[in-house]
Amino acid sequence: ETGLTQLSFPLTSEPIQGSYKIVVQKNFIAHVEHSFSVEEYVLPKYEVLVKLPKMITIEDKELPVSVCGLYTYGKPVPGLVSVQVCRKFSHSASHCYRKEGEAVCEEFTRKVNAHGCVSAVVRTKIFQLRRRGYKMSIEVQGKITEDGTGIVVTGTGTCEITSIMSKVSFDLLDSHYRPGIPLFGRVKLVDGNDVPIANETIRISVNGDVYKGNYTTDEQGLSWFSIDTTTFTEASLEIRVSGRDRAGACLCLFCSAEEICLHNRFYSPSKSFLKIEPKLEMLSCGSSAEIQVHYIFTPEVIEQQRKIIIYYLVMAKGSIILADTYDLTVDPGNAYGIFQLILPVGVTIAPLAQMLVYTTSPSGEVIASTGEFQVESCLLNKVSLSFVPKEELPASNTSLKLHSSPRSLCALRAVDRSVLLMKSEDELSPSSVYNLLPLKELRGYSFKDYYLEEEDVNPCVSLDNILLNGFTYVPISPDGEGDAYEILKFDLSFPVINFLVSASQLLDDSDYAMLKEMDAGHPMETIRKYFPETWIWDIFSVNSEGNAELDVTIPDTITEWKASAFCMSPDTGFGLSPTVSLRAFQPFFVELTLPYSVVRGEAFTLKATVFNYLTACIRVSVVLAQSTQFLATPVEKEEDSHCLCENGRKTVAWLVTPRSLGLVEFLVSTEALQNQQPCRNTVVETPEKGRKDTVIRQLLVEPEGVEKETVQNSVLCLKGKALPPCPPLVSVWTSLRYNVQPKQESAPFLLHVHTSPETCEDSKAHRVFDIGINVSYTGERSVSNMVIIDVKMLSGFIPVKSSVRKVGTHRTEFSTNHVLVYLEKLSNTTLSFSFTVEQDIPVQGLKPAQVKVYDYYETGNFALGYFFQSCGKSSATRQHLP
Numbered sequence: 001e002t003g004l005t006q007l008s009f010p011l012t013s014e015p016i017q018g019s020y021k022i023v024v025q026k027n028f029i030a031h032v033e034h035s036f037s038v039e040e041y042v043l044p045k046y047e048v049l050v051k052l053p054k055m056i057t058i059e060d061k062e063l064p065v066s067v068c069g070l071y072t073y074g075k076p077v078p079g080l081v082s083v084q085v086c087r088k089f090s091h092s093a094s095h096c097y098r099k100e101g102e103a104v105c106e107e108f109t110r111k112v113n114a115h116g117c118v119s120a121v122v123r124t125k126i127f128q129l130r131r132r133g134y135k136m137s138i139e140v141q142g143k144i145t146e147d148g149t150g151i152v153v154t155g156t157g158t159c160e161i162t163s164i165m166s167k168v169s170f171d172l173l174d175s176h177y178r179p180g181i182p183l184f185g186r187v188k189l190v191d192g193n194d195v196p197i198a199n200e201t202i203r204i205s206v207n208g209d210v211y212k213g214n215y216t217t218d219e220q221g222l223s224w225f226s227i228d229t230t231t232f233t234e235a236s237l238e239i240r241v242s243g244r245d246r247a248g249a250c251l252c253l254f255c256s257a258e259e260i261c262l263h264n265r266f267y268s269p270s271k272s273f274l275k276i277e278p279k280l281e282m283l284s285c286g287s288s289a290e291i292q293v294h295y296i297f298t299p300e301v302i303e304q305q306r307k308i309i310i311y312y313l314v315m316a317k318g319s320i321i322l323a324d325t326y327d328l329t330v331d332p333g334n335a336y337g338i339f340q341l342i343l344p345v346g347v348t349i350a351p352l353a354q355m356l357v358y359t360t361s362p363s364g365e366v367i368a369s370t371g372e373f374q375v376e377s378c379l380l381n382k383v384s385l386s387f388v389p390k391e392e393l394p395a396s397n398t399s400l401k402l403h404s405s406p407r408s409l410c411a412l413r414a415v416d417r418s419v420l421l422m423k424s425e426d427e428l429s430p431s432s433v434y435n436l437l438p439l440k441e442l443r444g445y446s447f448k449d450y451y452l453e454e455e456d457v458n459p460c461v462s463l464d465n466i467l468l469n470g471f472t473y474v475p476i477s478p479d480g481e482g483d484a485y486e487i488l489k490f491d492l493s494f495p496v497i498n499f500l501v502s503a504s505q506l507l508d509d510s511d512y513a514m515l516k517e518m519d520a521g522h523p524m525e526t527i528r529k530y531f532p533e534t535w536i537w538d539i540f541s542v543n544s545e546g547n548a549e550l551d552v553t554i555p556d557t558i559t560e561w562k563a564s565a566f567c568m569s570p571d572t573g574f575g576l577s578p579t580v581s582l583r584a585f586q587p588f589f590v591e592l593t594l595p596y597s598v599v600r601g602e603a604f605t606l607k608a609t610v611f612n613y614l615t616a617c618i619r620v621s622v623v624l625a626q627s628t629q630f631l632a633t634p635v636e637k638e639e640d641s642h643c644l645c646e647n648g649r650k651t652v653a654w655l656v657t658p659r660s661l662g663l664v665e666f667l668v669s670t671e672a673l674q675n676q677q678p679c680r681n682t683v684v685e686t687p688e689k690g691r692k693d694t695v696i697r698q699l700l701v702e703p704e705g706v707e708k709e710t711v712q713n714s715v716l717c718l719k720g721k722a723l724p725p726c727p728p729l730v731s732v733w734t735s736l737r738y739n740v741q742p743k744q745e746s747a748p749f750l751l752h753v754h755t756s757p758e759t760c761e762d763s764k765a766h767r768v769f770d771i772g773i774n775v776s777y778t779g780e781r782s783v784s785n786m787v788i789i790d791v792k793m794l795s796g797f798i799p800v801k802s803s804v805r806k807v808g809t810h811r812t813e814f815s816t817n818h819v820l821v822y823l824e825k826l827s828n829t830t831l832s833f834s835f836t837v838e839q840d841i842p843v844q845g846l847k848p849a850q851v852k853v854y855d856y857y858e859t860g861n862f863a864l865g866y867f868f869q870s871c872g873k874s875s876a877t878r879q880h881l882p
Contacts, residue, residue: 004409004568006539011038017820018813040817042596043418043533046071048155050142055160057192058129063159067142068117072417072559073585075613076116078649082109082143083118087127087161088135104134112144114647129161136161148609148651149593151840162192168202168243169259171222172280176266177237178273180296180336183227183263186280187241189217196221197243205240206232237263269365270300274310274357276371277338283345283353285378291341293357293369295328301361302330312341312357316349316375318439343373350375351434352441372441377430381405381575383567385412391583392554394528398582400550404542405569412550414536414563414582428566430576528556528589529696535561542567554584556695558591587613589693590622590670594656595840596817597700598795599847603657605635608668608695610652612644614687617679618672620644622652625667631657643679655844658701669694704847710736748779749787749826749853749863756834766869770803772834775853777826779861786856789821794869796843803836 009022015038023033051066065085069077086105106126110118127138138159145152166189173185187204189197198219205212206227215223239261266273277292297308307327314322328339343353353375358368383404392398404410426432532555542548554561561582567575593607610620619641624632635653642650658664671692675684716730752774757765771791777784793799799814811822819835846869854862 004411004539006411017818037813039813040596041422043416044072044153044421045151045418045591046077046144046146046153047421048142048144048153050140050155050157052138052140052157052159053193055162055193056124056129056138057165058161058163059165059192060129061124063122063124063138064119065122065140065157066117066119067140067144067155068115069112069144069146069153070116072421073583074560075611076112076114077144077146078116079112079144079146080109081112081118082145083107083120084141085122085138086141087138090133090135103139104128118142130163148649149607150842151593152838164192166191166197166243168241170241170261172278173239173261174263174275174278177229177232177263178266178268178275178296179232179271180230181273181275181294183229183237183239184225184278185227185239186222186224187215187217189221189223189243200243202241202243206237207234208238210234210237232265235265237265239263268367270298270361270363270367272297272301272361272365272367274359274367274369276355276357276369278371279373282374282376283343285346285350285376287345289343289345289373291343291355291371292338293341294338295336297330297335297367299333300363301365301367302332302335303362304332305330308359310339310357310359312355314343314349315354315356316352317437318441321348321353345375347378347380349373351377351431354441377434379430379433379573379575381408381567381569381572383408383410383565383575383577385563385565385577385580387563387580387582390581391585393586394554394556394558394584394589395530396554398552398554400536400552400563402540402542402548402550402565402577404546404565404567404575405572406542406544406546407571408542408546408567408569408575410540410542410548410565410567412536412538412540412563412565413534414561416533416535416557417560417562417581419533420562427579428564428576433574433576527694527696530556532557536563554582558585558589560584586693588618588620588670588672588687588691590668590695592666592668592695592697593841594666594697594699595796595843597702598658598843599702599704600658600661601704601845602795602847603655603844604796605653605842605844606632606656606666607651607653608670610642610644610650610670612646612648614685615646616685617643617645617648617682618686619675619677619679619684620650620670620672622650622668622670624654625669627665627667629658629660629664630666631659641673641675641677643684645679645682658699661701661703663698664701665696665698667694667696712736747863748777748784748855748861750776750778750830751851751853751863751865753851753865753867755867755869767839768836769869770834770836771867772832773851773865774830774832775826775863776828776830778828783825783827784855785825785858787823787826788854788856789823790852790854791819791821792849792851793817793819793837794843794846794849794867796839796841796846797837797869798840800836800838803834807833807835 017038017040019035019037021033021035023031025031046069049068049070051068052063056063063085065083067081067083069079069081071077084105084107086103088103104127106122108120110120112118128134138161140157140159141154142156143152143154168187168189171186171188174183177183187202189200189202191197196217196219198217198221200217200221201214202217202223203212203214204225204227210232211227213225213227215225217223241259241261273294273296275294277294279289279291283289293310302308307329310326310328312322312324312326313320322343326339326341341357343349343355351374353373355371355373356368357370358366360366381404384402386401388399388401400412402410402412535555536552540548540550561584562579563582564579565577567577569575588611590608590610593609595604598604606624608622608624610622612618612620621641626632632654635655642652644650656666669692672686673684674686678684712734714732714734716732754772754774756770756772760766773789773791775787775789777787795817798817799819801814804812804814804819807821813820813822821833823831848866848868851865851867852862853865
């Protein structure tokens with residue numbers, strides 16, 4: 001009844017990675033679809049923001065750049081920032097120059113300040129902004145290496161380069177001019193960076209010397225103008241607007257700002273006109289807009305009338321919303337002036353209101369004007385959402401309040417902000433909802449696929465100009481000259497002449513423990529092991545007053561949760577709430593840093609970082625619970641306690657070697673001690689709540705080699721008992737999966753894998769390197785079927801996404817520890833490509849990583865290769881598993 005339902009599709013425990021599509025059939029013909037992806041990934045701990053101007057001019061000598069790191073819970077990231085500012089060549093130079101042949105770059109490295117930022121002013125001389133052969137943009141890449149953990153997160157930004165010092169444009173201008181009625185318009189003046197220029201004089205002229213005027217821009221670089229057209233008789237006007245040359249004696253070609261617009265006269269046989277005065281600002285819902293209408297009526301139209309009936313219509317979304325009249329009192333003779341119409345602004349006329357104002361003369365002439373008004377994309381069902389309070393401890397209880405129209409059914413979601421940082425989706429908004437409308441404005445007259453144009457009824461006549469009462473006319477309206485007929489037929493398609501437009505329809509538990517009391521000898525503790533990415537995803541109903549209050553338990557993640565809701569009501573329809581936030585935070589907590597997965601036999605460094613955002617110093621202990629699943633050795637000498645002052649942190653590390661396969665669990669506890677030992681001559685304090693924080697995380701330990709599956713079918717028969725009438729047979733199917741070392745055998749593919757650089761002269765070569773792949777088809781056919789190349793990452797390494805996107809194939813996908821390359825076909829001609837990987841978390845005793853190329857339809861046809869971390873080692877293999 002409310003038009004809202006919720007369905008679920010469970011994925012298997014080991015789903016196929018890639019893109020999935022949801023298709024909803026609306027009727028027998030129409031359907032809507034939405035895609036999503038299934039990947040293996042690790043959510044980012046923090047984001048890197050690169051701030052720089054959107055645009056600079058070729059005259060700018062400096063470029064301000066800032067790079068900031070923020071955790072998802074809003075605190076600054078301490079660490080080292082590496083900034084690279086580059087202007088790329090239009091065409092790369094010889095590959096012999098490597099990266100130097102791709103761009104001109106400026107690099108610097110600095111420690112962040114107390115706000116987690118690094119700011120600098122880069123001199124632009126090195127980028128030769130005036131010189132050709134470069135791209136007209138500057139790209140900035142900022143990498144922040146987090147203190148203690150060594151985790152690196154990258155952010156990027158782009159700044160365009162322009163040779164235009166300033167530009168002026170008509171921001172709004174009437175389509176035609178009506179003699180005797182002011183010509184309205186607005187101009188905008190900005191500099192080369194698109195920054196408004198305020199308090200600047202601009203000049204507007206009409207047909208050379210017919211009209212000249214000076215106007216001053218406001219703080220937004222805008223200036224309204226109104227030109228008196230009483231003395232204008234020309235069939236067309238050339239309106240020129242220009243601004244002062246702000247560049248002085250610059251040598252570029254685009255220093256002056258000027259724009260020219262050609263305006264045609266509006267035709268009326270009686271020289272009577274109506275004109276709706278434009279409004280550029282958006283109309284707000286719930287208000288009443290005052291619409292000013294200018295008029296000129298000659299005696300031919302007035303005759304003996306004392307009152308002229310003005311008709312006005314308002315259309316939105318293809319339907320007539322409002323139809324009314326206005327009685328205009330006039331005196332005999334010429335009448336001119338302004339009258340006012342009141343337009344109620346609401347959902348019915350959003351997002352675009354089209355207005356027609358017209359009247360008819362005794363001779364049958366239609367005198368008309370149209371106007372368009374942008375309306376706020378408001379919704380009738382007002383939905384609000386709020387957390388009370390807006391900040392709480394992880395694993396604690398909170399209240400979520402929802403308000404909408406009575407008896408609404410609402411869909412509510414709350415997701416970790418880290419998910420939005422990793423892959424931002426198009427958020428639902430009033431504008432996106434209105435963009436789903438099948439019709440927002442109606443122009444012209446069409447029926448199905450036919451555009452219905454009336455035949456030209458004008459007979460053939462001489463094209464001599466006619467001079468009458470000081471006005472110049474041609475027998476047939478020239479292209480561009482407007483009249484009332486053109487307005488009614490093309491601008492709005494109003495049903496005033498001979499047709500009617502019908503109305504259009506809108507298309508459419510966590511495991512947690514939070515001790516409430518502090519018992520003697522037992523500190524208040526938070527055990528955090530529930531870290532969902534999606535917290536709330538459900539449907540709720542509101543009561544008869546439109547309210548709903550939900551008692552929910554906050555997950556264990558220290559982050560910011562983003563929540564929103566949309567509702568459906570049988571009375572008020574669709575409604576959408578703004579996105580609200582809940583900050584799950586405690587001033588004292590521990591975070592673990594570990595890889596997504598390792599291979600059996602490898603060792604890695606498990607890091608536990610303790611954060612103190614209290615205003616006092618504390619002494620803490622950090623303990624890793626022992627387990628038979630792994631062997632852990634402290635990297636540094638163990639200490640009983642560590643001193644942490646305001647905004648301080650301490651990282652404790654263990655060298656861990658897993659002993660079992662599958663998911664291995666790690667439990668780390670940190671406690672604020674009631675200790676009399678001072679910190680830096682400062683007396684330590686103990687927090688009133690959250691004195692002890694425990695985090696439980698899991699690590700996937702994979703076997704070495706490649707997976708092999710053996711399937712055995714058996715038939716069981718009954719013996720020793722009387723047989724039942726039905727056949728006493730049972731079929732048993734057994735599947736066993738295990739890993740084996742690869743064997744060299746024949747395969748229909750030739751695969752060669754190598755890494756570069758070939759030497760380890762560069763200190764970064766073991767942490768950042770390229771994986772090169774050469775592959776060809778050697779089977780019996782001329783070309784293969786679709787081929788997939790699956791590149792598994794070395795433990796602790798991740799692909800550089802920008803380099804994967806540059807792989808010149810039809811499609812690529814990447815996750816935390818795999819890169820998939822899709823090829824429509826492969827021939828005996830060798831295909832070569834490469835991409836970059838970088839170390840995310842150090843792992844010792846690295847095992848070789850596997851590269852597999854296989855036929856998409858015949859997965860038994862494949863070849864295997866492998867590569868190492870060390871420089872120069874590679875593998876050229878043709879391998880097949882029976």
